[in-house]
Amino acid sequence: MHLRRNLNAGTTLTEAMVAVLLVAGFFSSVFEVNAVCLRYINASKENVAAIQGVQDRLETFRSLAFTDLESASYMSTLLAVPSNSAPLAQRVVETITISDYPSGIPSVVYSRSAGLSITPTVSWTGGSSFRTTTSMLRTNVRYTWTTTFSGRSRSEETESLISTGIKK
Amino acid sequence: MLALGTILIVSLIGANVLMNCTTRYNVSSSQVRGWKEALYAAEAGGDIAYAEIRKTILDPSNSFTGWSVAGSIHTSTTTTIGQNSLTTDGTVERFYYDVNGNPWYRVRTKGTAPVMGLRRVGMDDRMNGTTRGDSLLRKIDFNYDHFTAAYGPNGDGVGKALVAVPRPQITRRIEQIAGPVTPFEAAIKASGTFYGLGSAAQIDSFNSSNGAYYFAANNPADPHYSDSRSGNVEIGTGVATVMGTIYGNLATNGGTVVRSSYVSGTIDNNVPFTLPPFKMPTTLPAPQASPSNVTSNVVVTPLVAGSANVPTTYLISSWNNKLTINSVDSAQTYVAIHLTGDMTGSIDIKPNVHLQIFFDGNISFKARDMINESNVAGNLQFYGVSPIDPAVTQTINVAPPGNFAATFYAPSADFTMNGNPDILGAIVCHNFYGNGNTSWHYDRALDYMGDAVDYRIASYVEDVR
Numbered sequence: 001m002h003l004r005r006n007l008n009a010g011t012t013l014t015e016a017m018v019a020v021l022l023v024a025g026f027f028s029s030v031f032e033v034n035a036v037c038l039r040y041i042n043a044s045k046e047n048v049a050a051i052q053g054v055q056d057r058l059e060t061f062r063s064l065a066f067t068d069l070e071s072a073s074y075m076s077t078l079l080a081v082p083s084n085s086a087p088l089a090q091r092v093v094e095t096i097t098i099s100d101y102p103s104g105i106p107s108v109v110y111s112r113s114a115g116l117s118i119t120p121t122v123s124w125t126g127g128s129s130f131r132t133t134t135s136m137l138r139t140n141v142r143y144t145w146t147t148t149f150s151g152r153s154r155s156e157e158t159e160s161l162i163s164t165g166i167k168k
Numbered sequence: 169m170l171a172l173g174t175i176l177i178v179s180l181i182g183a184n185v186l187m188n189c190t191t192r193y194n195v196s197s198s199q200v201r202g203w204k205e206a207l208y209a210a211e212a213g214g215d216i217a218y219a220e221i222r223k224t225i226l227d228p229s230n231s232f233t234g235w236s237v238a239g240s241i242h243t244s245t246t247t248t249i250g251q252n253s254l255t256t257d258g259t260v261e262r263f264y265y266d267v268n269g270n271p272w273y274r275v276r277t278k279g280t281a282p283v284m285g286l287r288r289v290g291m292d293d294r295m296n297g298t299t300r301g302d303s304l305l306r307k308i309d310f311n312y313d314h315f316t317a318a319y320g321p322n323g324d325g326v327g328k329a330l331v332a333v334p335r336p337q338i339t340r341r342i343e344q345i346a347g348p349v350t351p352f353e354a355a356i357k358a359s360g361t362f363y364g365l366g367s368a369a370q371i372d373s374f375n376s377s378n379g380a381y382y383f384a385a386n387n388p389a390d391p392h393y394s395d396s397r398s399g400n401v402e403i404g405t406g407v408a409t410v411m412g413t414i415y416g417n418l419a420t421n422g423g424t425v426v427r428s429s430y431v432s433g434t435i436d437n438n439v440p441f442t443l444p445p446f447k448m449p450t451t452l453p454a455p456q457a458s459p460s461n462v463t464s465n466v467v468v469t470p471l472v473a474g475s476a477n478v479p480t481t482y483l484i485s486s487w488n489n490k491l492t493i494n495s496v497d498s499a500q501t502y503v504a505i506h507l508t509g510d511m512t513g514s515i516d517i518k519p520n521v522h523l524q525i526f527f528d529g530n531i532s533f534k535a536r537d538m539i540n541e542s543n544v545a546g547n548l549q550f551y552g553v554s555p556i557d558p559a560v561t562q563t564i565n566v567a568p569p570g571n572f573a574a575t576f577y578a579p580s581a582d583f584t585m586n587g588n589p590d591i592l593g594a595i596v597c598h599n600f601y602g603n604g605n606t607s608w609h610y611d612r613a614l615d616y617m618g619d620a621v622d623y624r625i626a627s628y629v630e631d632v633r
Contacts, residue, residue: 022171022175023171026175026178029179033186034182036186036189037185037186040189040190040193041189041193044189044192047197048196051200062211135219135222136216157251158201158205158208159208159250159251160209160211160249161212161247161249162212162215163215163218163222164219164222165219165222165622165623165624165625166623167625
């Protein structure tokens with residue numbers, strides 16, 4: 001028996017639906033991969049900006065005179081502007097905690113809400129100023145922000161110890 | 169088949185893009201953060217060590233508490249800081265004594281930060297055809313501590329071993345040198361108020377290393393002119409009445425200088441500073457049995473010449489007569505006196521004698537009774553040990569007639585001087601008052617002389633291996 005291909009035969013509806021599903025699935029995958037990549041890129045950019053931001057802030061603290069680092073009024077003025085010019089730095093809530101090391105008392109928390117020129121709130125615990133005998137401070141910088149794409153809350157922080165003395 | 173092939177190829181491209189994104193994200197966030205935080209941890213450890221070094225001067229009884237000691241090396245425990253559990257530890261080695269007998273310290277600290285994310289190096293290694301860069305520079309320890317394996321735990325090639333790390337990490341190491349801050353950086357330094365000197369007074373400088381003093385501050389052609397205009401005056405408040413001519417710089421903290429034409433150097437009215445209390449050094453040798461007071465004329469010739477960091481030491485309770493100190497033959501002879509009471513007597517130190525007097529009480533003398541036969545101010549140094557009660561103020565009173573060559577470091581003392589003495593030396597005090605037409609000559613050799621009153625970081629390098 002010889003089978004001949006019927007050149008005039010079309011595809012069945014089932015075949016067409018399978019093809020459409022395959023193509024739709026493929027393009028959905030492509031778009032999803034693309035979206036994931038975009039989210040990664042965006043998350044990466046925000047994370048890098050956040051890392052750079054907290055590190056810029058910490059390096060600024062390290063270069064300050066120790067008496068300025070202890071001064072709430074000086075710090076409030078300093079923290080009125082974001083740590084750097086990255087757009088993210090204006091979108092984050094910045095929390096800076098400075099405490100006596102190693103006792104941890106007293107400590108002061110500066111909370112800076114998002115914005116370009118923001119005066120931070122100042123909250124002391126265990127006193128209203130550092131003691132004259134304080135020779136080391138623990139400094140913690142924390143960024144909190146909401147990611148652009150998925151709207152998730154993210155945070156980044158870093159910490160160091162800074163002593164008084166002549167280091168420059 | 170064609171469609172499936174196309175899907176496969178495009179999927180591979182997509183997967184590759186995703187992998188590239190993931191790798192770059194991994195490097196730019198996790199590994200860069202670890203790299204920088206490791207340095208912060210190392211610097212935090214360096215600051216912990218530096219604070220302990222400063223305590224050797226400012227709080228000797230509490231310095232290096234909790235550190236282990238072996239010979240001249242102190243070793244810290246591990247300190248953990250931050251949400252990311254950064255760790256730091258280090259050593260402090262006393263490696264050198266300078267000509268003043270002050271120790272210098274070498275601080276070596278390492279900081280370790282965990283590396284989150286994938287155990288994967290970056291994609292941007294290749295700088296050119298043969299050189300690789302970033303990832304190698306960062307030296308991430310994914311499985312083993314590369315430093316211990318290649319250089320040993322102390323970096324000296326001893327004890328090399330393959331040591332597994334508990335998790336991927338980056339370790340950075342820094343070395344700092346802490347050098348002493350000597351006390352006499354200005355002719356007059358007062359942390360409180362200042363009044364003086366007379367309207368015809370003058371403050372200039374010279375360098376005793378070049379020979380005896382002569383006035384050169386108005387002669388630019390003089391070979392020692394460059395040493396003649398460092399008669400600096402530093403005042404820690406804005407409460408100052410400054411008179412006379414100053415061949416040097418004038419600094420106040422909020423003052424307003426109105427006779428600026430009488431100051432040859434710069435005027436800076438925004439120089440805040442504080443002087444920490446001076447504590448009795450704990451490194452002096454045990455005192456000699458006698459003399460224990462100077463209530464009659466006493467002549468002392470030490471048994472040995474000693475050295476700057478091991479002087480012959482005396483403990484004296486009262487001093488109201490004359491003390492003469494001879495050198496050991498013609499050798500440079502180093503002597504330290506701890507005076508627990510007041511001083512109203514006189515002193516005569518012979519050439520080649522280097523004397524430091526640490527006094528707990530007050531000092532009052534006539535300028536002529538302070539005989540320093542070498543005429544080198546650095547050979548007669550007074551240190552006022554700050555009273556335990558900060559409300560108590562010491563006094564140093566200098567009365568006419570006569571001249572003297574000496575230095576005073578007394579951050580808790582009020583200094584009062586009457587008459588018109590000719591002075592070679594420097595003073596650091598709380599309040600300063602001088603009403604005479606004094607000629608004050610700061611000796612630039614004092615720039616690097618005297619007991620350490622603090623420590624500063626003199627150098628900083630990173631061990632990039």
